[in-house]
Amino acid sequence: MPQFRVSDMTCSGCVKAITGAIQDLDAAATVDANLDTKQVAIASTVPAAALAEAMRDAGFTVEINQAQAKRGLNGSQ
Ligand SMILES: [Cu+2]
Numbered sequence: 002m003p004q005f006r007v008s009d010m011t012c013s014g015c016v017k018a019i020t021g022a023i024q025d026l027d028a029a030a031t032v033d034a035n036l037d038t039k040q041v042a043i044a045s046t047v048p049a050a051a052l053a054e055a056m057r058d059a060g061f062t063v064e065i066n067q068a069q070a071k072r073g074l075n076g077s078q
Pocket of ligand 1: 010011012013014015016
């Protein structure tokens with residue numbers, strides 16, 4: 002699944018905001034966020050670029066983890 006680095010994700014409120022933004026796009030998406038590593042893994046049928054855009058729209062700084070994305074089904078760009 003696509004992985005993202007969200008450098009300004011600092012608390013559980015950020016995780017809730019990110020999860021909400023993703024689930025607005027895909028209600029069935031699963032968001033696995035790690036506050037220590039700032040990594041967010043998202044299981045969704047939506048392409049990684051669109052997931053990143055949704056998080057950016059919610060106010061976060063997002064980088065797609067390309068090494069992981071290339072292995073994912075939806076990560077190719
Ligand atoms: Cu926060």
